[in-house]
Amino acid sequence: MSEIKSNRVQIIELIQKRPGIRTPEIVDELQISNPQAYIAGELDRGEVLAQKVQPEQGGNAVNSYRINPDNPPDLTLNPRQRVVKAVGKRQPEGTTACSFALSSRGDLTISDGRKAIQLSVDGTQQLIAYLDRINVDQVMKAAGVA
Structure with a gap:
């Protein structure tokens, strides 16, 4: 067959x-x-x-x-097994950029270029629930960033 x-x-x-x-x-x-x-x-x-x-x-x-010889596709993974990456806005020279990678299993990796934090599925769910409860714009404005 x-x-x-x-x-x-x-x-x-x-x-x-x-x-x-x-x-x-x-x-x-x-x-x-x-x-x-x-x-x-x-x-x-x-x-x-x-x-x-x-x-x-x-x-x-x-x-x-x-x-692309430097980055060939992996045919052994189906689309649901791939890691999704989201990168923050491009920062001016000398500032730190951070990146976020969410696997299909629900693990989240947060990196600032020097350190990386790996969250389990439970940790990822707790972080998302926390972020859903806060108003990021108000927090950033109060911190003088926005």
Whole structure:
């Protein structure tokens, strides 16, 4: 019995086999109408790179895809197992930026570049409940930050 693969996995495998493959070639080979929608996450994370190129017959530019060798997609993870990262606003030079990473299990990592705090699922739920109860704008204004 053959393995059933998602459109996302089939597209990524095509890109791995044929770097520089173009959108119309993926559409023809897999019989899907909008391949970019299936790999939007990989494009956003920089795992798959897209470049606009002119078609050989002329006309509108199309995307050409290749795998980022420094950050390839992990086909062993399904989308729900991926870690979601949120980074605060870009800070001026010399100030500290912080980042937040929430895993699909509910663990939260908060990092300021020097130290990292790892919260369990229970800790994450308690933090979110606490933040839901306070008015952040009022607290920041009282602290003279806002």
